[in-house]
Amino acid sequence: MAVSTILKSVRCKAVCFLILFSLYCIQVNAQHVPAIHRCGAEMYNKAMEAKFPGYIESLQAAFNNAVNSPSPRSGEVYRIPVVFHVIYNTDKQNIPDSCIYNQIKVLNDAYRNRHADTANTRAIFKPLAGDAEIEFFLADTDPDGNPTSGITRTHTDIETFGDITIIIGGFNLDYFEQMKFTDKGGHDAWPTNKYLNIWVADAGFNFLGIYLPALLGLATPPRYPSLPDNWPEGSVDGIVDGVFLQYQTIGNNNPYKDDLQGLVSAGRTAVHEIGHYFGLRHINGDEDCGDDGIDDTPEMVLSTQEAGSCPGADINTCNSDQPDDLPDMWENYMDYSNDICQTLFTAGQVNHMRKVLTTQRDTLYNWPLKTEKVLQRHLSLYPNPAQNEFRLIDMGPGGALSVRDAFGLEVIKIDKLKDNTVSIRDLPSGFYVITYRHKKQYFSGKLIVSR
Numbered sequence: 001m002a003v004s005t006i007l008k009s010v011r012c013k014a015v016c017f018l019i020l021f022s023l024y025c026i027q028v029n030a031q032h033v034p035a036i037h038r039c040g041a042e043m044y045n046k047a048m049e050a051k052f053p054g055y056i057e058s059l060q061a062a063f064n065n066a067v068n069s070p071s072p073r074s075g076e077v078y079r080i081p082v083v084f085h086v087i088y089n090t091d092k093q094n095i096p097d098s099c100i101y102n103q104i105k106v107l108n109d110a111y112r113n114r115h116a117d118t119a120n121t122r123a124i125f126k127p128l129a130g131d132a133e134i135e136f137f138l139a140d141t142d143p144d145g146n147p148t149s150g151i152t153r154t155h156t157d158i159e160t161f162g163d164i165t166i167i168i169g170g171f172n173l174d175y176f177e178q179m180k181f182t183d184k185g186g187h188d189a190w191p192t193n194k195y196l197n198i199w200v201a202d203a204g205f206n207f208l209g210i211y212l213p214a215l216l217g218l219a220t221p222p223r224y225p226s227l228p229d230n231w232p233e234g235s236v237d238g239i240v241d242g243v244f245l246q247y248q249t250i251g252n253n254n255p256y257k258d259d260l261q262g263l264v265s266a267g268r269t270a271v272h273e274i275g276h277y278f279g280l281r282h283i284n285g286d287e288d289c290g291d292d293g294i295d296d297t298p299e300m301v302l303s304t305q306e307a308g309s310c311p312g313a314d315i316n317t318c319n320s321d322q323p324d325d326l327p328d329m330w331e332n333y334m335d336y337s338n339d340i341c342q343t344l345f346t347a348g349q350v351n352h353m354r355k356v357l358t359t360q361r362d363t364l365y366n367w368p369l370k371t372e373k374v375l376q377r378h379l380s381l382y383p384n385p386a387q388n389e390f391r392l393i394d395m396g397p398g399g400a401l402s403v404r405d406a407f408g409l410e411v412i413k414i415d416k417l418k419d420n421t422v423s424i425r426d427l428p429s430g431f432y433v434i435t436y437r438h439k440k441q442y443f444s445g446k447l448i449v450s451r
């Protein structure tokens with residue numbers, strides 16, 4: 001290529017970039033903030049389809065497979081072990097444990113339909129809200145069988161995993177997913193069939209000293225079969241399976257949430273992305289008045305992303321003039337509305353997620369339950385409920401004991417238990433998980449503290 005042609009090409013790219021960047025800045029300064037991608041589902045699926053033809057077909061097959069599966073019995077709560085991989089370049093990106101603990105609480109409140117602000121759900125939608133009966137806890141055992149906090153922290157030389165392609169609607173998949181590999185500056189997944197892996201990192205970028213958030217969350221949806229026949233030889237399924245979350249979105253107590261222009265403030269990004277992880281789609285089906293395949297979510301166009309407010313109570317962007325037509329359900333976690341507006345999954349969405357969990361992601365809860373059953377047989381706690389102390393029954397001393405609260409926070413740690421009595425005078429009333437490692441065996445049990 002001649003030098004003049006190269007210069008022309010470089011100049012053209014620079015001009016294009018500046019035009020696109022100017023458009024982006026105009027958008028950022030407007031009241032609506034479409035420049036921030038709340039969710040990367042569409043761009044990720046397109047990039048995966050380009051890399052592995054047949055990918056989108058496998059998502060549809062997974063969806064259909066779930067629809068045709070029997071509904072799991074209600075009343076059975078599934079508990080999912082979660083590991084957070086915090087990948088940071090700056091101290092700011094290395095968010096505190098308190099944000100992660102809070103995020104677990106927000107997730108459990110959302111998936112059990114018990115957020116205090118469910119009271120804000122409009123009366124017309126309250127009967128549609130469902131309890132997913134899914135709970136999350138920070139993993140207490142790592143893949144090698146050792147006790148863990150459920151949080152890994154990795155310093156990386158990569159300043160950000162985002163780039164300009166995200167802003168202009170493209171997606172550099174290989175660059176982004178470096179965060180999921182230890183040898184590329186991130187952290188390898190823990191076995192994705194046993195843990196829900198959540199990578200926390202920065203996918204924004206700096207331009208001329210201005211910080212630009214670009215993508216807040218992304219999840220890998222279930223596929224069926226896990227690898228289509230036509231995928232290239234050597235393709236590996238599962239090792240990138242999980243959720244990415246922009247670090248400022250974690251928890252409703254995140255000290256850096258103001259970076260996100262008032263759009264995200266209450267930890268709902270994780271709720272939304274895990275909805276995708278369990279097979280849900282955006283309720284507009286990713287097109288104006290489209291279908292998400294769930295019967296009880298009303299049709300709507302993509303909602304606006306208002307900073308700090310919710311759409312109007314009567315807004316109905318796909319009005320069919322039918323008597324049973326419902327207004328836009330901007331309270332739904334699978335919408336794009338502001339965090340403060342989102343309060344519900346519908347009964348139909350809940351049923352779909354439980355079908356996916358019990359058919360295509362069933363290994364997530366089977367293995368800890370199996371462990372727990374063994375432990376419940378061997379580890380008895382007395383009294384239970386307890387007030388000031390409890391004892392381990394039929395267990396020898398000398399093992400390592402840990403007490404975690406309902407958010408996964410370790411509140412008591414004893415490296416070598418002297419006798420079988422444990423003081424709990426400082427613990428508030430509530431539900432606790434007791435784990436005990438003794439003679440290379442690992443046990444756990446549940447304790448209620450009641451005052």
Ligand SMILES: [Zn+2]
Pocket residue numbers: 038039040041272273276282
């Ligand atoms: Zn989404």
